[in-house]
Structures are given as C-alpha cells and as structure tokens.
Amino acid sequence: MLALLFEYSEDGALMRLIQNALLIVFAALPALAIAQSPAGTPAFDPKSLRGTQEGQITEVLTIGSAHLSQLEKKPTAAEMDSLLDKLETFQPSIITHEGLSGEQCDQVERYKARYAGIFEDYCWDTEVVEASTGLTVPQAMEAITATFSDWPTAPSPAQRRKLASLFLAANDRPSALVQWLRLPVSERRLGDGIDQPLMDILGKVESWPNETVAIGVALAVRLGLERLYAVDDHTADSIQTAAGPEFAEALQAHWSSSGAETVPAITRYYAAQADAAKTGDYLGLYRIMNEPETLRVFIEFDYGRAIKMSGDGLHGRRYVAWFEARNLRMVANIREAFGNAPGARVLNIVGASHKGYYDAYLDQMSDVQIIDALAVLK
DSSP states (O other), X not given: OHHHHHHHOSOHHHHHHHHHHHHHXXXXXXXXXXXXSOTTOOSOOGGGGTTXXXXXXXXXXXEEEOOGGGSSSOOOHHHHHHHHHHHHHXXXXXXXXXXXXXXXHHHHHHTTTTTTTHHHHHOOOOHHXXXXXXXXXXXXXXXXXXXXXXXXXXXXXXXXHXXXXXXXXXXXXXXXXXXXXXXXXXXXXXXXXXXXXXXXXHHHHHTOOXXXXXXXXXXXXXXXXXXXXXXXXXXXXXXXXHHOHHHHHXXXXXXXXXXXXXXXXXXXXXXXXXXXXXXXXXXXXXXXXXXXXXXXXXXXXXIIHHTTOOSTTOHHHHHHHHHHHHHHHHHHHHHHHXXXXXXXXXXXXXXXXXXXXXXXXXXTSTTXXXXXXXXXXX
C-alpha cells in the first residue's frame, strides 16, 4: 500500500507529509502496545538489547564458594588444583572476589556512625602501609591508574614490586599478592617500594586460608592477570544498624531454628563437605555447591523463611531487604569492573549464598551471557 502511494503520487510535497505522518504512527506503535500492557509491567527490559550489541557478548561465570577460612579442615593448595584446572579452561580476563575495596573501606571509616563496625570487621588498618609508602588510599588509587595507563607487556621485577606496594597502599591486598607471586622467587625481595613491614604483610596475605587467595589469586597468577577486583559491599549494613538490637535477636532466633537436618539438599551438601575434608575432593564439593537445586534450597531455607517471619518490626523482611540491597550493589560493582572491557570473560568468586542472586541480577543486563557453572566444573 505504501509502495502504491509513493509510486503513483504526483504531489511530492504532499507525499512527504503523508510519509512523515506514517513514520510517526509506526514509531508510536511500540509505545501504544506498552500502554496497553498490564498495570505494573515495566516499560523496558534491558535483556531486550541482548544479542544486538556490536561484537562478542560478555560472558560471566559465577562460582559459589564455601568460606574456606571457616571450614574446620582447610584445603591445601594441591587439593584445590583440580578446581583451578576447571576454572582455567574458562580463561577469564577479569576475576572478582567477595572483599571490600580500599575505596569502600575509606568510606565506611569516615562514616563510622552510619556503618558501625564495618571497618573493624572487614577492612585492614592502613597506618603501617601509609607510613611505608607515604600514600593515602585515594592517592594510591590514582597512582595505580597512572601506572596501568603506561604498563608494559613485560614489566620488570622492579615495576611489579612498585605496583605491589601501590596495591597495598590502596588497601587491595589480594591484588598486591598477585603482583608479588608473579615475580620469580628470587625477586620477591625488599626494594622499589617494598620494605620489611610490607613484605611481612604480603607473607600474611599469602597464608590466608580463604577462597580469595586459594582460588582468585592462584588463578590470576596462573593466567597472567595483573589484579583482582573487590566487589563486596557492606554499606547496606546501615539497614541493620537502623533496625536496632531487636533485629539481631530476631535473626539469631531465625538462624537457630531447627529443620535443616530434614532437608535432603542441605544434608547432602554437608556430607560432601565432610567427605572433601577426608578425601580432598573439593572439586566434587564445588559441583554440589553450585547445583541449582542446592542454591535454591539454601536460599529458600534462609531468606524464603525469613520473609514470612511475623512479629513486631517484621525483621525477616528487613533481613531480606539488606541482602537484596547488598547483592544489587555487589553486582553493580561487577558491572563496573568489566564496563570498559566489552566482550570479556568474567569470573566471580563469592560465597555460595550470593550466587543465586548474582545470576538473577546479572541476567537482567543487556551485555551479559550467564555461563553455566556446572558445565565448566563437569
């Protein structure tokens, strides 16, 4: 019909007016469709842009982990090798971990009344490092940015030592350890910004029995990456602070309530944890930990029950609000970490209770393809 109008018109000006009018009508059709959708339906779904991007989509793999430092029997480096071998096949260029950034630690230290106890619980005091380097956290972050703007493909040992000192000054100890371990053993020595107090800190970090070091740092060194990205967030803890002491009491009662021993997926997980302690099969433990059924059951048993809690204050709902806000901010930090690396492969290492939320929130984004953890760990 449009073709006939255009073909047989003798009045070009009139037809241009008609053409413009039709274009306006056609452009308005999606909006009209949205207007007729059920009340409360979002006007836009970011996923609708997925697949339209220029170039390769960004692939994101989240591995849910036990907090290894809390296990009665800590895995050895050799026992983690089979897990690292699987993750290495994914070839991530960006690795994030569940730790607070130096920037957020600097923030919560300045606002201690709002974020009571967070710096003491999750951050490292910077006094010793600042005395060694002469740098505050903001100054060190600026120096790191400047260093990477002119970072060679084959940095010298002196450059790595200097960068390690800058990461320590920025309160990013895992990234400092990545630089340190990428040095030949003979070059892990004093000089170029590393003095004895900083070397002692690096030794302590290397001995940490947690997943950030055992998985994140170890894999980054294997792959030749320069750093990790800290994406945890505890600013949402202000919800707990504002809720008052009754909140903690209600949550303790919630956590201590019985019933977990009757849930098959939960008992299976703890049996696998005990087996790994005996046999060293931590790959098997991580497979069970990252099964969708395990993730769903743990979330339902904790947050699913909490949101139904009755009583004054509705503290269960406050608890869910805190965890959702925290995960949203963590995922935003992840998105920022690969924002300037479209098409990257991103590996997130995080406590298993976060993985279901990570995948759900990341799956809302336009330039993210969620990678099946079990397919990588098989």
